[in-house]
Amino acid sequence: MGVIPEALLSHLSENTKVDYYSKVLHGKKLFYLLMYGISENDRLSQRTLEDTFNDPVFKLLFNLDQSESVCRSSIPERLSKIDSDFFKQMYECIYEQFRELYTETYKLKYNLIRVDSTIVSETCNKLMEGLSQLRY
Numbered sequence: 001m002g003v004i005p006e007a008l009l010s011h012l013s014e015n016t017k018v019d020y021y022s023k024v025l026h027g028k029k030l031f032y033l034l035m036y037g038i039s040e041n042d043r044l045s046q047r048t049l050e051d052t053f054n055d056p057v058f059k060l061l062f063n064l065d066q067s068e069s070v071c072r073s074s075i076p077e078r079l080s081k082i083d084s085d086f087f088k089q090m091y092e093c094i095y096e097q098f099r100e101l102y103t104e105t106y107k108l109k110y111n112l113i114r115v116d117s118t119i120v121s122e123t124c125n126k127l128m129e130g131l132s133q134l135r136y
Contacts, residue, residue: 004093008090009027009090012086012090013027015089016083016085016086018082018086024068025074029062030079033052036052036061040052046072046073046075050072050075053075054070098112
């Protein structure tokens, strides 16, 4: 998270207009919430994201107003309305940062590769389907 420039988040929020009607869950905050939630929780849910956002430690880490809070139902509502291009551009930027930080040797040593999660998910589903048919 430390390699993501604050200015980039602000710039992308402005260019994609993700904060146009948002009162609390601005694009930057939602990005922080999702990234932190993924890294800190085994399973993401509306409840865990609500608890994470309302946690004083989260607010302190990301320099957010301690008095702000969100309710569980506002998170999926916000996710359904936000421009996905904001996250796409964030991903591209983070990938470029990663690519510049680590050498090919380092990436190979730790098996750090770029994959399409849809392909991984589909492959896993097909494998599970095949294994379940073998049992019968």
